[in-house]
Amino acid sequence: MRLRRPRGLSCYWHEGQFVVHPYPRGTPVALHPAAAEILSAFEEWTDPAEAARTLGHLAPETLGEAIPALHEAGLLMSEGNPQAQRDELIARHWGTWAPEAPFFHYATQDVPYPDHEAVSERAPGAADMPPLFTTHPGADRLPLPRLPADLRVPYDEVLYRRRTHRDFTREPVPLRTLATLLAVVFGPVDFIDSGRGALFRRTSPAGGARQELDAYVGVLNVSEVTPGMYHYNALEHSLELIGEGFTPDEAAHLCADQAWAGGAAFLVVLSAALERMRAKYPTPRCYRVCLLNAGHLGQTFALTATALGLGPAQTGAFHDSAVAERCALDNIARTPLYVLAAGHPHPAPEDAPPPAMLRTFRDTALHR
Ligand SMILES: Cc1cc2nc3c(=O)[nH]c(=O)nc-3n(C[C@H](O)[C@H](O)[C@H](O)COP(=O)(O)O)c2cc1C
Structure with missing residues (x-):
């Protein structure tokens, strides 16, 4: 079975740990930074045996453990899996906005909401809240x-x-x-x-x-x-x-x-x-x-x-x-x-767009 790294994947260091964060729905996982090298061997659909040849300097036992673990964590996807199709669609639709925009969008989606009372309880007291107004005395x-x-x-x-x-x-x-x-x-x-x-x-x-x-x-x-x-x-x-x-x-x-x-x-x-x-x-x-x-x-x-x-x-x-x-x-x-x-608006603005005419609508898709 060939595997591929999701296109929707961001890596960063957080609180001293190397984190691999798949999106849209993935859970961020703290890993050894060597995982990045293994993941890089799966840019396109790749047979694990073929990846092992590219990663020849890593011990076969390491790869034998790491590849299934990465697969299990959703950091490697199997060919034909619906997750892979969705990943491809997201990469295509978000296009040049990736990775920054879809990462922020999906990484902050479907978050758990603490109940209102818990938020209020955790919030600092009035004395520890930042001032309400910005002033330059x-x-x-x-x-x-x-x-x-x-x-x-x-x-x-x-x-x-x-x-x-x-x-x-x-x-x-x-x-x-x-x-x-x-x-x-x-x-x-x-x-x-x-x-x-x-x-x-x-x-x-x-x-x-x-x-x-x-x-x-x-x-x-x-x-x-x-x-x-x-x-x-x-x-x-x-x-x-x-x-x-x-x-x-x-x-x-x-x-x-x-x-x-x-x-x-x-x-x-x-x-x-x-x-x-x-x-x-x-x-x-x-x-x-x-x-x-x-x-x-x-x-x-x-x-x-x-x-x-x-x-x-x-x-x-x-x-x-x-x-x-x-x-x-x-x-x-x-x-x-x-x-x-x-x-004050100019009474006859130079850049005012002309109204759309019949000709304009002929060149415009109003619906699919
Ligand atoms: C969030 C936002 C960003 C915008 N950025 C620009 C901009 O960078 N340059 C510009 O000329 N107009 C900008 N506009 C104006 C829009 O082009 C304008 O709202 C749009 O053409 C529709 O015209 P209307 O505001 O007269 O309805 C922006 C509008 C919004 C709401």
């Missing part, structure tokens, strides 16, 4: 106006008018508009007693109300605000100066050299303070929740910006390390996840 700060800009636009109008804008006018965004947007999207709405200290809630849902996402604002063209990188202090409703000076070229470069970002009036970097989430939810799956939370904040940002008469944009493409450095994030405990932007 030593920074120069600009307290923001609290008089909100008008947000009373019919809900349907906001929903259907929201579009991603990449062409902006040079008209500065009034400080009051920016202040309203930051307060509505990132400010606390209320405070709740979690049983282990206070938590706050925002206008967007957030997994466990951990509020691990902070907003850093790159100001380019906002009235009464010097261009620069600021942190939005949500507790105080102020902008804390991280670094003076911010140019359209720099903004475009940070956003993976997308020129449109330089035309925005400001960027907002969503950065995760990971310990705020991890302190209560130690399972790696909860990193997904941080990403989902960023999406929720992004949508609320886009709708609120639209209601305020701004054109919102967002980008998943950005130079992570450069963005982190510009926001003075260590990219370890605090790391950027998403970049949002807004400005």
Whole structure:
């Protein structure tokens, strides 16, 4: 019977042990690192006797024990086995995203969920929880106006008018508009007693109300605000100066050299303070929740910006390390996840896509 190593297999060192982790459903196994060499002989369907010839420098008894053990652990699959067919399909479908994306996806799938009480019992007490808010006490700060800009636009109008804008006018965004947007999207709405200290809630849902996402604002063209990188202090409703000076070229470069970002009036970097989430939810799956939370904040940002008469944009493409450095994030405990932007939308945007016509639909598969 010929055997093959799954395509879905990641190896790493964890807590001093060499671990081989098959996915989608496999269990991570700690092995002697020599297992990697044996597994490498099974790149394609291979007869164990043939593999033994390739691995001639290893004792036959070692291979005689190791190969069945690897097979038993699901680290070698038999030809024709349904597991092998599924492995092949996953490799084909995830294509160039492998191994990073499918490994994270499947390794954090179907995890056991401890009951709610067990999570609460294990969670540190209020005194050991990380602070709710990120603040930069030593920074120069600009307290923001609290008089909100008008947000009373019919809900349907906001929903259907929201579009991603990449062409902006040079008209500065009034400080009051920016202040309203930051307060509505990132400010606390209320405070709740979690049983282990206070938590706050925002206008967007957030997994466990951990509020691990902070907003850093790159100001380019906002009235009464010097261009620069600021942190939005949500507790105080102020902008804390991280670094003076911010140019359209720099903004475009940070956003993976997308020129449109330089035309925005400001960027907002969503950065995760990971310990705020991890302190209560130690399972790696909860990193997904941080990403989902960023999406929720992004949508609320886009709708609120639209209601305020701004054109919102967002980008998943950005130079992570450069963005982190510009926001003075260590990219370890605090790391950027998403970049949002807004400005006054150009009335006749140059990049507006043309509507799809009959000809377009002729070239489009609408269903199988
Ligand atoms: C998570 C996410 C990442 C995006 N990344 C980019 C990007 O890197 N560059 C860009 O020009 N647009 C980006 N967009 C905007 C999309 O291209 C846009 O939402 C899409 O074309 C649909 O248009 P609409 O937003 O007007 O409905 C992104 C949108 C989302 C939600």
